Amino acid sequence: MRCDYACGTADHGIARRQFLGGLxxxxxxxxxxxxxxxxQPAAAKExxxxxxxxxxxxxxxxxxxxxxxxxxxxxxxxxxxRAIPTSVPGTHISELLPLTAQQxxxxxxxxxxxxxENEHSKGRFMMxxxxxxxxxxxxxxxxxxxxxxxAPENATLPGHIHIxxxxxxxxxxxAAYLGPKYASIILGNGKPPQNSARAxxxxxxxxxxxxxxxxxxxxxxxxxxxxxxxxVYTYNYExxxxxxxxxxxxxxxxxxxxxxxxxxxxAFGKHCLxxxxxxxxxxTFVQVSHSNYDTHNENFNFHLEQVxxxxxxxxxxxxxxxxRGMLESTLIVVMSEFGRTPRINSRYGRDHWGKAWSVVLGxxxxxxxxxxxxxxxxxxxxxxxxxxxxxxxxxxxQAVGLDxxxxxxxxxxxxxxxxxxxxxxxxxxx
Amino acid sequence: MAxxxxxxxxxxxxxxxxxxxxxxxxxxxxxxxxxxxDYAIHRFEVDTGIKVTLPEHDCWVRAFAFTPDGETMxxxxxxxxxxxWPVAEAQPKPQRTVAAHDGWIRALAVSPDGKILASGxxxxxxxxxxxxxxxxxxESPPHDSNVYSTFFHPGGEFVLSGTLLxxxxxxxxxxxxxxxxxxxxxxxxxxxxxxxxxxxxxxxxLSPDGQYFACGGLHKASNPxxxxxxxxxxxxxxxxxxKKVSQxxxxxxxxxxxxxxxxxxxxIGGCGGSGGGLLFFWKPDQDKPFHTVKLPDTVRxxxxxxxxxxxxxxxxxxxxxxxxxxxKA
Numbered sequence: 001m002r003c004d005y006a007c008g009t010a011d012h013g014i015a016r017r018q019f020l021g022g023l024x025x026x027x028x029x030x031x032x033x034x035x036x037x038x039x040q041p042a043a044a045k046e047x048x049x050x051x052x053x054x055x056x057x058x059x060x061x062x063x064x065x066x067x068x069x070x071x072x073x074x075x076x077x078x079x080x081x082r083a084i085p086t087s088v089p090g091t092h093i094s095e096l097l098p099l100t101a102q103q104x105x106x107x108x109x110x111x112x113x114x115x116x117e118n119e120h121s122k123g124r125f126m127m128x129x130x131x132x133x134x135x136x137x138x139x140x141x142x143x144x145x146x147x148x149x150x151a152p153e154n155a156t157l158p159g160h161i162h163i164x165x166x167x168x169x170x171x172x173x174x175a176a177y178l179g180p181k182y183a184s185i186i187l188g189n190g191k192p193p194q195n196s197a198r199a200x201x202x203x204x205x206x207x208x209x210x211x212x213x214x215x216x217x218x219x220x221x222x223x224x225x226x227x228x229x230x231x232v233y234t235y236n237y238e239x240x241x242x243x244x245x246x247x248x249x250x251x252x253x254x255x256x257x258x259x260x261x262x263x264x265x266x267a268f269g270k271h272c273l274x275x276x277x278x279x280x281x282x283x284t285f286v287q288v289s290h291s292n293y294d295t296h297n298e299n300f301n302f303h304l305e306q307v308x309x310x311x312x313x314x315x316x317x318x319x320x321x322x323x324r325g326m327l328e329s330t331l332i333v334v335m336s337e338f339g340r341t342p343r344i345n346s347r348y349g350r351d352h353w354g355k356a357w358s359v360v361l362g363x364x365x366x367x368x369x370x371x372x373x374x375x376x377x378x379x380x381x382x383x384x385x386x387x388x389x390x391x392x393x394x395x396x397x398q399a400v401g402l403d404x405x406x407x408x409x410x411x412x413x414x415x416x417x418x419x420x421x422x423x424x425x426x427x428x429x430x
Numbered sequence: 431m432a433x434x435x436x437x438x439x440x441x442x443x444x445x446x447x448x449x450x451x452x453x454x455x456x457x458x459x460x461x462x463x464x465x466x467x468d469y470a471i472h473r474f475e476v477d478t479g480i481k482v483t484l485p486e487h488d489c490w491v492r493a494f495a496f497t498p499d500g501e502t503m504x505x506x507x508x509x510x511x512x513x514x515w516p517v518a519e520a521q522p523k524p525q526r527t528v529a530a531h532d533g534w535i536r537a538l539a540v541s542p543d544g545k546i547l548a549s550g551x552x553x554x555x556x557x558x559x560x561x562x563x564x565x566x567x568x569e570s571p572p573h574d575s576n577v578y579s580t581f582f583h584p585g586g587e588f589v590l591s592g593t594l595l596x597x598x599x600x601x602x603x604x605x606x607x608x609x610x611x612x613x614x615x616x617x618x619x620x621x622x623x624x625x626x627x628x629x630x631x632x633x634x635x636l637s638p639d640g641q642y643f644a645c646g647g648l649h650k651a652s653n654p655x656x657x658x659x660x661x662x663x664x665x666x667x668x669x670x671x672x673k674k675v676s677q678x679x680x681x682x683x684x685x686x687x688x689x690x691x692x693x694x695x696x697x698i699g700g701c702g703g704s705g706g707g708l709l710f711f712w713k714p715d716q717d718k719p720f721h722t723v724k725l726p727d728t729v730r731x732x733x734x735x736x737x738x739x740x741x742x743x744x745x746x747x748x749x750x751x752x753x754x755x756x757x758k759a
Contacts, residue, residue, distance in 0.1 A: 061655070074469055076448065080490035080508035080534070165625060292624040297657035297704075302626050304552070344449070344467065346728040346746040347657045347703055 050329050052364065052400040053279050054146045055321075056287040057314065057334040058128075061294030062120075064340035064350055066379055067094050067303040069358035070111045075378040077342035080300055088369040096307040099315035105369045106322050107332070107362035108428055112373020112382040115338060115389050118352035120294075123337030127359075128174075130393025130418050142396060143285040144175035144182040145417060149402055151284040156242035157249060158193075159284040160184045163271045165291050169194040177410045181235050184287070190271045192250035196243055211241060249281045250274070264312045272313040276320055279330060293336065296349040318362065331364035331399045335392075342379045356382045359392060364399035365429045372428055387425055394424035433692060433739050433755035435711040438723045441740070441754040444479045446472060450744035452492055452731040456517050458500035459736040464750050465491030471505055471515075473522070474750055476735070484515065484522050495538035495547060497561060504547055504561070506535035512549060512559065528564045530557060539580040539589065546603065548589045550577030556591040556601065568606040573597060575627065581634035592631025594618065598645060612671055614664050617647035621654050628654035635689045635697065636668065642714050643668045644677075644697055646686035657704040661686040663697065665714065677712045679719065684708060688732040696720075700732025700743060707745060709753065725751065 066072055071083040071094045083092035086104035093101055093109075100107075117123045117132075125133040128141050140148075147159030160182055162172070167188035175183040185193050198207055218234050248254060252274040263269035268290055275286045290310055295302045314334070321327045339357025340350035356375045362368065373385035397404035397418060404424060407414035448468035455462055455476070462474045471484040471491050489509035496503050496517065502525075503515045510533055514526040533552030540547055546567065547559040556570040556577055575594040582589050583600075588609065592598045596618035600609045618629040633646040643666045651659040661684045663677035677697070684703030691697055699710040699719075707725035709732070712718075727747035734741055741753045 074488075076467065080492075082489070082509070166623070292626065292655060294624075294655050297655055298628070301628075302655065305626060349657065 051152070051282065051284070052150045053283070053326075053330045054142070054150075054285045054396070054400060055275060055279060055317070055330055055332050055363075056142065056285070057310075057332075058124075058287055058289045059293050059310075059334065059336040060289050060291040061336070062123075062338045062340055062352055063293045063307075063334075063336045064295070064299060064303055065111070065356075065358040065375075066340065066342065066350075067096055067300070067307060069093055069109045069360055070375055070379060071095075072342070072375075072377070072379045077344065077378040077380065079344060088371075091369070091371055094307070096303060097311045097315075099311050100318070103315050103318040103322075106318055106327060107360055108366050108368065108370035108372065110359045110361065110372045110387060110392065110425070110428070111375055112385045112387055113339075113357050113359055113389075113392070114382050114386050115354040115357075117354040118338060120337050120352075123352075123354060126389040127335050127337060127392075130390050132389075138176035140176040140178045140182065141172075141174040141184065142393065143184050143287055144178050145397065146285040146400070147182040148175075148178045148408070149397075149417070150400060152282075155282065155284070156239070157246060157281065157283055158185045158239060158243070161187060161278055161283055161285065162287045162289065163187045163190055163274060164289045165189060165267055165271075177415055178408065181231075187250065187274070189267065190252065190274050192247060193243060196240070196247055196250070198244060211237075246281075249278065249283075252277060259316075263316045264309065266309055266313075268309055269313040269316075272317045276317055279321075279326065280324075293340075295340065296345070296351055297347040299340065299344070299350040300348055321363065327363040329364070331366065331396060332360075332362040333396060334360040356380065361395070361399065361428065365401070366395075366399050367428050367430050370428055372425060385427075388422070390419035390422040391425055394418045394422065395428055398424045398429055431739065431756060433694060434757070435696065435698075435721045435723075435755050437757050438709060438711075438721070438741070438753050438755045439758055440725065440751050442479065442752040443749045444474055444481065446481070446748050446750070449746050449748055450730060450750060451490060452494065453742045453744040453750060454494040454496070454731075454733045455735050455742060456500045456503065457496050457498055457736060460500075460518065462733075462742045462750055462752070463494050463503060463505075464744055465494070465505070465507065476740075476752070482521060485524065487513070492534065492536055493538040493549075495540045497540060497544040498542065499544065502561070504538060504540075506530070506538055506549060508534045510535055510551065510553075512538075512547070512564070514564070526564050528559070530559070531555065534576075536576065536578050537580040539582045541582050541589070541603065542584055542586045546582075546589075548580040548582060548591075550580045550591050552576045554593075556580060556589070556599075558589065558603065558606070570599075570601065570606070570608075573599070576630070578630040579633050581636070584636065584640070590634055592634055592645060594627055594630040596629065596631065596647075598631055598634070610671065612643070612645070612666055614645045614647075614666075616649055616664060616676070617645060617662060619649070619651035619654060619659075621651065624653075624655050626654050628659070632686055633688045635691050637691050637697075637714060638693055638695055640668060642666070642674060644689045644691070646689040646699055648685045648703075657683065659683065659685070659703070661699065661701045661703070661708075661710070663689055663699055663712065665697075675715065675717050677710075677719070678717055679708075679710060680722075682708060682722070684728075686710075687730060690732070690734045692734065693738050698732070698734060698741065700729050700741075702729035702746070707743065709741065709743075723753070725753070 072078040086101040129139040143160040151159030162184040172184040338354040341353040376383040394404040404418040448466040453464040489507040491507040510531040512528040531551035535551040554572040558567040579592040596615035598612035649662040683705035684701040688700040701708040707729035709723040710719040711721040731744040
């Protein structure tokens with residue numbers, strides 16, 4: 001593919017329609033293409049201090065809304081857990097989230113999600129990409145969109161990071177037409193990016209000479225055959241060099257022992273602390289996965305284990321972002337591929353349920369303390385203000401100051417940032 | 431009449447409008463008490479099936495225990511409270527409520543002399559209570575995980591606790607001192623891919639001659655979230671603590687929710703799960719059951735009537751079933 005997106009102009013990567021729609025509106029400004037795309041250095045500096053970020057928690061397998069954000073105690077579907085009050089008067093959540101309950105004044109619950117999808121991979125795609133998965137069509141992950149639209153063009157660290165409980169690392173294929181530059185780098189089990197430390201047998205001097213030679217060859221080749229792929233290769237090498245120089249950013253052991261204790265010494269606690277460290281070091285998008293909620297069997301025992309673990313670490317990072325003044329610039333999202341059936345099965349399990357479940361948001365322009373939408377008495381259907389993945393996707397983008405109705409300009413085509421058939425949930429935004 | 435497990439058949443069943451969780455006969459054999467997903471306790475008269483619903487709990491009820499005289503029943507569940515009830519009143523009302531555990535109470539047992547109640551729960555504690563006044567006698571140090579089961583040795587000197595992670599601890603009742611531990615970790619699985627602990631000591635029982643100690647649960651948990659596992663009873667020699675035999679199920683799927691020794695020394699296991707509802711009957715020295723009964727729906731709890739002939743089972747399909755180990759009438 002010919003590389004025509006890096007045209008050298010200030011507004012490359014921005015569609016013909018004006019993308020910086022809300023720049024004059026201060027913190028709600030729309031920023032696409034990264035701060036490097038701004039022609040006014042003063043504006044870039046001002047925006048750098050309020051660099052928008054996204055922290056996404058993916059509850060792999062399908063978190064039960066009834067054992068988390070939308071409890072229905074004392075109903076035929078409610079299960080054994082009770083509802084507890086939160087820091088928002090009148091709002092109750094599951095007793096499995098006692099620490100998060102104290103942070104709910106920073107967060108908003110959307111209780112009326114209906115994605116009509118009960119299959120894991122399709123549900124995940126919808127929630128992460130804001131569109132329904134279709135053969136032959138690829139859409140970028142929310143993290144790729146955020147990295148493309150929010151990360152400074154000259155960022156020295158990757159803008160799109162996934163921290164997962166397992167896996168070996170590497171780069172994903174989830175940026176679609178935005179290009180592999182914006183695909184996620186996976187920190188498997190919270191480990192630094194693969195091969196990010198200089199091999200012991202390679203001296204600094206030899207490494208430097210090797211890289212100089214590589215640059216020389218790259219420059220010669222690029223002068224005649226510049227393509228999107230060669231650009232990405234070059235970018236990745238240069239970013240890797242920068243990343244290797246900043247290896248401590250990925251070293252969560254540098255965080256205070258008291259914080260490790262507070263977040264929990266399990267893997268998820270460590271991953272949340274790493275997420276905080278990455279966000280503080282300018283990473284634009286960090287996704288932390290927590291597993292596993294696909295509880296067809298013993299739903300209550302397993303949610304007790306998993307949600308209790310989540311509660312401690314999640315509440316700690318929400319509190320820390322608030323205390324450090326980062327919530328205004330950091331959107332928090334807690335999502336799954338779907339919820340779980342209100343009906344309790346014969347094995348005390350719950351199955352897949354995309355018809356009526358919950359997502360939690362916070363930070364950025366999200367209305368703190370809001371509860372949006374509702375389900376009926378026993379949680380079997382949405383009873384008020386139904387929303388879907390597409391509307392949520394618009395809302396995420398607008399919560400970090402982007403005009404989600406605009407498009408990326410890719411290969412001469414306008415690619416809408418979010419599904420043009422739907423729009424953001426305005427009531428959730430301030 | 432002697433019990434004949436090979437004649438076991440469902441003799442009676444009572445339908446309710448909510449799924450059942452647990453069941454127990456009272457020591458006099460007059461009633462079956464059952465906890466259901468409707469947060470209530472239901473008392474069925476064994477001879478007539480007449481049902482009385484006790485005033486609603488604030489939680490799912492998961493456990494019952496009775497004083498040996500059959501006059502008092504104590505219930506507990508996911509609200510962490512113990513509730514005392516008069517067993518035979520026309521409409522029982524709570525006599526005493528005690529806030530006992532932080533989180534669920536999963537198991538109860540009463541000492542042979544009827545004076546002490548043992549409770550175990552999600553705060554990882556075993557607690558001993560004075561049944562006469564509801565006061566706390568002793569609280570164990572924290573276990574390694576949730577306490578799933580409790581059991582009083584018939585001699586009254588020891589009480590045992592079994593956990594999710596497969597630890598079985600034997601405590602001296604008089605002093606609260608830990609005496610010894612049985613290694614039943616084969617009844618626990620940690621699945622790293624799913625990041626869950628699964629299994630646990632779901633039930634304990636001692637053979638009538640005091641020789642064998644049975645711990646029921648599950649093994650072969652290749653997919654805990656999907657209920658791919660098999661029932662298992664680990665049988666130990668009580669004195670030596672050596673494992674006598676692993677009592678298995680010929681590949682059937684499920685969890686042993688309860689084990690009870692029959693006075694004739696065979697072990698009954700109530701099993702439910704993806705394999706449906708099953709009753710297993712094992713002899714102490716054999717690994718495979720000498721008889722298996724398939725019930726109409728998955729089992730969540732089981733109890734043996736004091737007459738030694740009838741078995742009550744609590745079912746997901748909203749039935750309490752009474753099976754009889756006698757020829758069909």
